[in-house]
Amino acid sequence: MNQQILEMLMQGTVEVIFRKKENNLLRTLLCTMNKSNIPPEELKTYGLALQESGGDRMIVWDVEKNDWRSFYMNSIIDIFPSNAPK
Numbered sequence: 470m471n472q473q474i475l476e477m478l479m480q481g482t483v484e485v486i487f488r489k490k491e492n493n494l495l496r497t498l499l500c501t502m503n504k505s506n507i508p509p510e511e512l513k514t515y516g517l518a519l520q521e522s523g524g525d526r527m528i529v530w531d532v533e534k535n536d537w538r539s540f541y542m543n544s545i546i547d548i549f550p551s552n553a554p555k
Contacts, residue, residue, distance in 0.1 A: 471542060474527065478502035482532055482551040487544040498538060499551055500529035508535070 477483050478501055485498045501507070507515060507530045518528040518537060531538040 471523070471527070474542070474548060475502065475522070477548070477550060478527075478529060480550075482506065483529075483548060484551045485529075485540060485548045486546040487540045488546065490541060490544065495546065496540075498529070498540060499532050500538065501532055502529055506530065506532060511537075 474483075481503050482499060482501045485500060487496055487498070488494070489496050502515075502519070504512065504515065511530070514537060518530075522528045522539075525542045526539055527542060528537060528539045530536075
């Protein structure tokens with residue numbers, strides 16, 4: 470499943486609904502790993518994010534907050550391609 474999610478993230482913007490570990494609240498994250506949607510000054514972090522993602526944790530670019538965020542694979546409720554600009 471990790472590979473499928475990574476492929477979706479590389480193609481464009483994805484909406485992920487998951488439960489936060491620290492407080493069990495639902496969170497919706499509009500995110501991507503598509504380089505064209507990540508600011509150039511953040512691309513140096515891109516490679517590190519890919520390396521650090523794996524196992525249960527996925528590091529992604531939050532397109533609404535313009536910052537790096539992460540979620541855990543086992544906390545995902547739903548995930549789907551977004552209609553947000555790509």
